[in-house]
Structure formats: structure tokens, C-alpha cells
Amino acid sequence: MVFWTASVVGLAFAYLFGSIPTGYLAGRLLRGIDIREHGSRSTGTANVLRTLGKGPALVVLLVDVLKGAVAIVLALWFYPWLVETPYVEHFDEIDPEIWLPWAICLAGLAVMLGHSRSIWLNFAGGKAAATGLGVLLALSWPAGVAAVAVFGAVLTLTRIVSLAAMLAALTAIVLVFALEEPLPYCLLVLAGGLYVVVHHRASIRRLLAGTEPHLGQHVR
Template structure:
């Protein structure tokens, strides 16, 4: 049992480190020679990269940040397949239940890593793209439906933050509607709340009517990401 718990704990740590990989920071640093945390919203996520470098780099960061979430969940599935083949799983372990809970722990670790990167002094992005990757790996139906909600809201409003918040609100509802396991529903609630919390400054600007639309520059001071 000790070996099994060590393996599970290691997967969660690796998931955090995957989430922590500062894709947006590296992209802007390499292409423009500046610290993205000092411009725009101060976030290292794809939206701020879009405002800083344009659509191409923004899309590139979006894809890579999503892949971080996919890989975090894929690691859990790999662990269970490997452990089963090597007889590492204790007989007392309910495999289906453990896998579900480890999936959400790894997912939450990756989300936390993206917004509180150990490589950037525990600063980072809003965890939206990484969350989408996690959802796609966890339940592709929920992931695609969430992406659909985001796409509809952004098409109407042209505001990425509002679309992200709408997607975060939709996740636990979609989990319930699509009859996902209880751990996944709890992940939807916790992850959705965290993403919304990370957008608290955006919410203030939305209420004030100053949140920029796609193509517009953010003229306010960088928000605190620490």
C-alpha cells in the first residue's frame, strides 16, 4: 500500500509541475524579450499573449496550455494501466473509485500549477486553457460542451473573460446533466469556482464597463497574480 500511495502522490506532484510550465511567459520572453507579467493583465495565459503578440502566438499558447491539462490526466490513466500490469494495485483498492479521485486531484494540481507556477514565483495565468484540456481528457463530452459555451458567449460579447466565466459556471451543470461520477462533479464545482476567483479583477472591470473586447488593449494597470 505504501508503494501505491507513493505512486499516486508522485502523479499529483508531476501534474502540478506540468501545470506550472510557463508557456505564455516563455513565448513572450523569446519572441519579444519582455516579461508578460509586466504588461496587460499581468497574466501569463493565452488571452494576454493574444493581446501582446497577436493571434498566432495566442493560439499556440492556448493549445500548449490545454495539452498540459490533457497530459496531467493521461498520467493518471497510464499509472493505473501500468500498476495493473505490474500488480502494484493493492487488493483493497477500489480501482474505479481511486482512479476517479486521482483524476480530480491531478486536475486540480495542474490548475493550481498554471496559476501559481513554481517556476514564476507562484504567479501565472487564469487556468482556463489548462482546465479545458483537463475536461477534454476527463470527459470529452463535457469538454466539448464547455468549449461550445465559451464559443457562443465570445461570439456574442467578444469578451474572453466573460466567456471563460460562463464556461466555468457551465462545467458543474454539464457534469450533472451528462451523469458524470461524483468526483468529477465536485471537480467541476471546485475548478469552476477557482477559475471565477482568478477572474475577480476582470469581473470588476466587467461591472465597470471597462473590460476590453478581442482586439482591444487593456489600459489599466496589471492585476496582481501572486
């Protein structure tokens, strides 16, 4: 019982860690505004850039990426410790080699869910792209670096942040399968990448209508 309780507590921590509303806090601390009432009404980096400027946006981006990476690093430490510690009862049928990758991936999903559905913001938040990147870099850095490269290239060519983020997410999905990463990691990136794309559905509608704002422009 203690083993499973501790496992759930680990996931709850990942969710709460992801729930730290970086963009919202930046708006409150720097300008005394609720960023959800401006621009795209998201707390993500793109809306912070439009509303607060480059400096705050860079800080928010780095913190959000770190949230994802740190959550995975902590999970990589916590769950093996939980299996090995003599202070928690275990079950003979638990195979750490099978169970641990799935537990770590659940932590990745939890931190992304926390970012996009923050308990502190009435379950609103960002689109999980930056936090998802942090998760990806911690699990498969080659795929993460390639996703960043795709994001940078698309952003340079189109100046459309949402398009760059979605193509980077889809690239990450293809790459983790191509690199033959462990199945749990592949499924995590598949779910996380599609989660990011789904959260950009308003941007998809604007892209199809030709009204999606370019970098630095305001959402109409």
C-alpha cells in the same frame, strides 16, 4: 509505502507539468519581455493575444489545453498501472474502482494549480481556463465541446474573453451533473470551474464597472 509515495509523485508530476509557463516562455522567446509586466500581467492566452498577437496566442492556447488533456491521459494510464503492477505492494482495502477516479481528479486539480501557481514563476501564472478545458475534454468530451461552443458564442456576441471564459466554466459545471458523470468528475469540474471564476475576480470588478476590455483592447 511505495504505493502511496508513487501516488504522490504522480500528483507532483501533474503539478510540475502544469507549471510549464507557456505564455511567459512565448514572451521571452519572441520579444524578450516578461509578459507579467504587460497588459493584465497574466501569462494566459488573453494577455498573450493583447501583447504578442494572434499567432503566439493560438500556440499558447493549444499548448495549455494539451497540458490539461495530457495530464489526465497520463493519469488514466499511470494509476491503473500502479494498482496492477506486481512491483509495488498494495493494500487489500484499496478498491481500484473507487480510488482511481479520485486519483485522476486530483491529477486534474494538480495540473490546473500548476498552471495558475507555477513554481517557476514564484507561484504566479494564468487563470487555468485553457488547462481546465483540456482536463474537461479528457474526462467528459461532450461537456468540453459544449463549453467551447458557449465560449465561442459569448465571445462572438460580446468580444469579452473573460466573460466568455467564466460562462463556459459555469456551463461545464451544469453539464457534467446533467450528463450524470461520475461523482469525482463532477466535483472536479465544480471545483475547477469555480477556481477559474475566482481567478477572474479582477475581470468581474471591471465588468461591473463597465471597463473590462474587449477582444484586442488593452487592460486599463
